[in-house]
Amino acid sequence: MSKAPSDRELGIRTQRSEGIERLDLEGPNRIHAERYEATPPGILDEMLLGLDVEWPAATFTDLGCGKGRVVCHAARWPFARVVGVELSATLAEQAQANVAAMRPAHRKAAKVEVQQGDAARHRFGPGPQVLYLYNPFRAPVLRAVVQHLLTDLTRHRAEAHVLYFEPMARAVLEQRPEVSLVAEARRWAVFRVAPGVTGETPNALE
Ligand SMILES: C[S@@+](CC[C@H](N)C(=O)[O-])C[C@H]1O[C@@H](n2cnc3c(N)ncnc32)[C@H](O)[C@@H]1O
Numbered sequence: 001m002s003k004a005p006s007d008r009e010l011g012i013r014t015q016r017s018e019g020i021e022r023l024d025l026e027g028p029n030r031i032h033a034e035r036y037e038a039t040p041p042g043i044l045d046e047m048l049l050g051l052d053v054e055w056p057a058a059t060f061t062d063l064g065c066g067k068g069r070v071v072c073h074a075a076r077w078p079f080a081r082v083v084g085v086e087l088s089a090t091l092a093e094q095a096q097a098n099v100a101a102m103r104p105a106h107r108k109a110a111k112v113e114v115q116q117g118d119a120a121r122h123r124f125g126p127g128p129q130v131l132y133l134y135n136p137f138r139a140p141v142l143r144a145v146v147q148h149l150l151t152d153l154t155r156h157r158a159e160a161h162v163l164y165f166e167p168m169a170r171a172v173l174e175q176r177p178e179v180s181l182v183a184e185a186r187r188w189a190v191f192r193v194a195p196g197v198t199g200e201t202p203n204a205l206e
Contacts, residue, residue, distance in 0.1 A: 004041040004073065010106055012098040014038045014069035023088040029118050032138040036091060038069040039134045039165055047163045047190055048077060050183050051130070055079055058128040060109070063119035063145060064136025068095030072102045074132070075109040084114040085122050092116035120144035124152035129160035139169040146172060146179075153195045160193040 007014055018036040025033050060074040065084030074082045084099075086092040095114040115122075120141045131149065133142075153160055162179075164170060165188045173179045173191050183190040 004045050005076075005106060006041060007069070009103075010072050011101050011103040012067075012069065012072050013094075013101075014067035014072075014098060018091070024090050025087050027087070027118055029120050029137065029141050030087065032141045033087060034064075034135050034137060036066045036088070037134070038066060039073075041069075041073070043165055043188065044070055044073045044132070044163070046185070047165075047183070047188055048074075048130075051161055051190070053128055053130060053161065056110075058130055059083065059125060060130045060132065061085065061122070061124070062132040062134075063122060064133065065095050065114060066091050068098040068114060070132055070134065071095060071112065071114060072098060072106075074130075075099070075102065075107050075112045077108055079109040079130070080127065081111045082109045082113075085117055085119050086114065087116075087118055089116050120148075123148055124156075124160070126156040126158060128158055129153065131160055131162045133162065133164045133167075135166040135168050137169075139172050142169045142172045146176065149193060150176070150178060150195050153193060159195075162191040162193060164189050164191065 020035045055078045058079050059081040060079045061083045062070045063085050065071050065086045068084055071084035084095050099112050167189045178195045179191050179193050182192045
């Protein structure tokens with residue numbers, strides 16, 4: 001994998017940060033949301049390079065995808081599917097526009113899509129999962145995400161990696177026995193989530 005391209009090289013526009021007051025957030029989880037800020041180019045590649053994942057079977061999901069920078073960078077890897085989920089309708093539209101504008105020469109993923117909605121309601125499909133978080137929301141929302149992830153991984157007999165940049169609510173992951181830390185740097189942590197293949201539904205978090 002060559003050096004991570006800039007927005008300009010990818011043909012996208014994601015740089016400008018947006019304060020929480022500028023985001024059109026709706027629903028009960030808007031109070032747990034963090035502002036929009038894009039992951040610096042290169043961070044995602046740094047986290048993905050060490051991963052042992054069967055790329056063509058795997059789904060990459062950026063929960064709180066903002067304007068879609070990480071979705072576009074993940075699309076440079078040969079994932080079966082890359083999904084962005086964003087609570088703000090305005091940012092989700094911008095992310096969709098960026099995915100459409102991304103230069104095709106950079107794209108290796110088979111399918112790329114952006115959905116507008118609350119990450120706390122997102123459900124995970126079959127196959128290995130790679131979940132990306134850039135400090136998008138606080139612990140109550142992450143708890144709901146982890147509960148769905150564990151239930152869906154158990155149902156599909158699959159495993160996941162959680163790539164967490166600026167991992168402010170990492171304790172939510174660390175307190176689960178199904179979760180182990182596999183790599184760490186100054187600003188990020190990567191966790192493996194392996195709920196076992198017993199078919200049991202994991203215990204509720206609360
Ligand atoms: C720090 S930005 C990260 C943007 C992008 N992932 C990146 O790394 O470039 C966090 C984003 O999470 C979104 N967000 C916050 N709460 C959310 C929720 N419950 N569901 C979906 N998105 C959410 C915010 O609107 C914001 O765009």
